[in-house]
Amino acid sequence: MELVEQMLGSDQLALARLITLVEREASETPQIIKSIYPHTGKSYVVGVTGPPGGGKSTLIDRLTAVLRRKGLTVGIVAVDPTSPFSGGAMLGDRIRMQQHYLDSGVFIRSMATRGSQGGLPRTVRGVIKLLDAAGKDIILVETVGVGQTELDIMEAVDTIVVVLVPEAGDTIQTLKAGLMEIGDVFVVNKADRGGAENLVAELEAMLHQNLKQTWWEVPALTAQAANDIGIEELYERIESHHQALQQMGKLDLKRCEQRKKELTNMIGTKITSKFSELINEGGEFTRYLEIVERGELDPYSVWEEIIYDRVLLRTWMRRLEEEIR
């Protein structure tokens, strides 16, 4: 593809255009991914996640400055949520990253979650691949400000940085499942506010008790991104995690697992979305819908009828087969 050739020759316009196509799930997407695939796998990918307003964008901005001083090129994917009401989005992460606008070694792209649940759009892996093929040394992925369970970042990156603020909570919060389990590095940002050292102590207590692996002790740091404090230390910890992954042969394992997940997720999403279109089309299924709508039967009883309705199931399977190609 011509656009791919241009992108590989470090044409920013072509890269931007390719990202749009992949993000739109345009019909060219398989062709694009196919032709860049041999050029991927070289970038190191770092995910930054945590609740809204924790300073993720500012932290990424300052971290990027450190990376640039070390001579590394950077790709940034910054995700904000799509409105479930209007389908629109306000993409506001870039505003914190202004010092890098004119640096040709930094490519910043904002993404809306569009149809996806969780902290990342489903097309983010394709976008990461494009930045990777475009030769960025480090790719920083900022998730939507997440709650406790939006953990799809695990399947897309090599190192996860969880950003919290001093008010994030007490011991009980640090004991909860989800977000607190996925960090490879924890940062308590805005540490000029009271309580940062306490939260770090709580986190350390939790992390010591819950050693996930012997080869990496998850650190908890304080930082003040807006004042440029603690950023060099954050970089060092990310780099140590990278080294540890590599030395233990874990990086390859992790990426193998992610590739597998990417395919299985893709199949799941594609089939589910086609299938819900099919169901909404109605047809013979309308009869069942009406029974439930009128409240004549409960949904469990209708489900039991559906799974023994051979005619309906066969129609669905045949239509699905046609639609999915």
Next chain:
Amino acid sequence: MARFIKVLVAKPGLDGHDRGAKVLTLGLRDEGFEVIYTGLRQSPEKIVQAALQEDVDVVGLSCLSGAHSYLFPKVVGLLKEKKRDDVLVIGGGIIPPEDVPHLQEEGIAGIFGPGSSIGKIAEFIRENVRERAA
């Protein structure tokens, strides 16, 4: 394949008033657009670089300082230089009516001053945004 229209709302120049830009950002979001706001005091170079990387369909410029006759055409010119003259450029702010014809000649497709309704701006964008092949 869903069509999402991506808009960059930008404040070129040195004035520090962005209430209008923020109202527009929120309004267009509610109209179903994906909106990026650059923040205050942007140079035309920075705005165009953001438009390029984000691959936007529309750039909305807001200027209240009186420098619009210089800044708006400068953005259009840089977009052209970067081979993005397919971007729809619109402007707003305090623009005297006698400046409008000049701005339109320079490639600013629509000018929306104080009192313009969000609905009208959204309609203008939908009607004038260019479909791009690839």
